[in-house]
Amino acid sequence: MMGIPAGLDWDWSTAADVLPTLLTQFLKVTLLVTALGTVIAAILGLVIAMAMRLAPRPIAAAVKWIANIIRMTPIIIQLLFAYYAFLSLDAITVGVIVFGIHYSTYMSEVYRAGIDAVPRGQWEATTALSMSMRRTWMAVIIPQALRATIPALGNYAISMFKDTPFLLVIGVVELVNAGLIYGGNTYRYIEPLTLVGIIFLLASYPTSLLIGRLEKRLAYNT
């Protein structure tokens, strides 16, 4: 049993000491991975959704199972696997790719629902107008399907943001890892870890409020 250690009280000078490091890692790593990962997830998710609809059946089924396996297994295992599989890539690059792929399996479901929600009449109208398959998708289906997916995309970006600490398993010094390293060096955990929590809260809560508002707006404007 530990006695009450010196680390009990909140120390402002420690907090001031660690904050710049935390903010730097936050901007340089956490936000960067989230932003790039979101872009990959958004594009790849659409590709998967379209593949499941357009590709020949065996391929569509294979894509579906692979997506299921990725979605239902820990991102940590995927990070470790990819890190050792592509030793030539640096850890942050691996992180961006793995987060992008992992979340693309979620995004594909959002797109699929969005595509399914486009009324039958829209498809029939493109047939009646003899529009090409390509034109049908690019000009009619995707623009309508995309609109409803924007809030979901935003929510997954926030989820991804909160998952970025998993990157520490492949040695990336993101926000949490930076706090842990500081704690390990100074034996003061209370300030860095509490500040890390506050930064997460301050970044994610207003963003989710914003997305909630966007969601309402889009719902009314249809």
Add this chain to the structure above:
Amino acid sequence: MDDKFAAVGEAMPRLLEGLRVTVELTILGAIAAFILAVILGLAAASPTKVWRIPARVIIEFFRGTSLVVQIFWFFFVLPLLGIDLHPLVAGVLALGLNYGAYAAEVVRGSIQSVPSGQWEATTALSLGPVQRMRRIIFPQAWALMIPSLSSLLIHLMKGTAIVGYITLADFTFQLDQVKRVSGTLFTYGIVGMLGYFLFALLLTLAMNLLERQAKHKLGQGTSLRRILSPAPAPTTRAGGIQ
């Protein structure tokens, strides 16, 4: 390849022990999360501010700070405040609070999606607030919330993979121990992915059965007993409302 299988075979007791820890954390975490979700969800659905506002603050707080932050905070900071938690307790607590907060939103949303006619009928029959929730509204909300709870359960299961960092020897931790012998890619890519995936499938299956049962209680779909019985499926009955 054969030697890799042999190495995994040799390490099997370790891996199974790790899987047991993962299963244990998932189940305990899910129970903690569910209890919390029901309490917070009911409070958040309450028309009374005294209940609603604290519930909202707790929900937003634990959703807004990352799971990993919470786990490390419970493990490293709480002992400094004189609270020494067993790592398993710290893990279960963090999983329960984090996913409980997400699930509370599901519970609240489901309760509020029960059609207003059902609420009105309870008023017309003079049922009190406790009876109304326990006997009429919650059983119906339950069927609505299972699909979302099911996907949260998978998230929770995936989240347990971090607990190796707070000294718990879970499946991921044991994979890390055996990877030198059995090869990194084989260990993570095949054994690890497969182990977690099969567990996730089992969890999903269990939740699907739960959903069937809940829907059957609302007069929708076939009963669980009928699905599980070895007898041939009855011909679909016409006119059923789905």
Add this chain to the structure above:
Amino acid sequence: MIEFRDVEKAFGDNVVLHDLNFSVQQGDRVTLIGPSGSGKTTILRLVMTLEEATDGYIFVGGEPLTHEERGGKRVERSKKDQKRIRQRIGMVFQQFNLFPNMTVLENIIEAPVHVLGQSKAEAGEKARLLLDKVGLSDKADAHPTSLSGGQQQRVAIARALAMDPEILLLDEVTSALDPEIVGDVLAILRNIADTTDITMLIVTHEMQFARDVSNRVLMFDGGKIVEEAAPDVMFSSPKHQRTKDFLHAVLGDADGTIGTH
């Protein structure tokens, strides 16, 4: 039995009922008619306490329902008092609102057992009598979702009667039903009207039913009573132009009257 005194109901800026005064005697069967949006359903919902009046007082059995005047001020009554009065009132809804998580029998005995504290055996026995009365004695263990709309509505009637209400509110109970089964449900209600002295407040578009069952008809328009008469008088010689127009629209007859079938 029911009295509205200067009742006002507004939803935001939209005043649905304005300075409404009327009363219903014990055993009365009063039908409210009028165009949609005239506030008829709101009146039933006020009596059932599903909505709260924004001003004025409603009395049930001589007692104020939700608000009373005390020291010249309009104050809300205690929840306990409200609950006690509410137990004297039953309601049947347009959309039935049966509980899908319970069988037919469980739906009927739920409130008698858990509100009135009757034993399950006692409540069950009575529920079976009521099911017999509505012609569904073989459906006690069925799930509501497996029943047709007409059957669900008959269960809902039995469920309301199981509480032995002194007042029964019927809110467009046949509007959600297929035309060919409307008659069955109305026949049951007619039978209840004939064999009990329950006070009934009815909102319906079935003018024939209004004529058969009620002893008074109130014509509503714009949140006010524009005409009040016995059904024979109201349907054969309406006085107010709004009533004439309304009856003409719903009945489609040239003279706005209905004969007996």
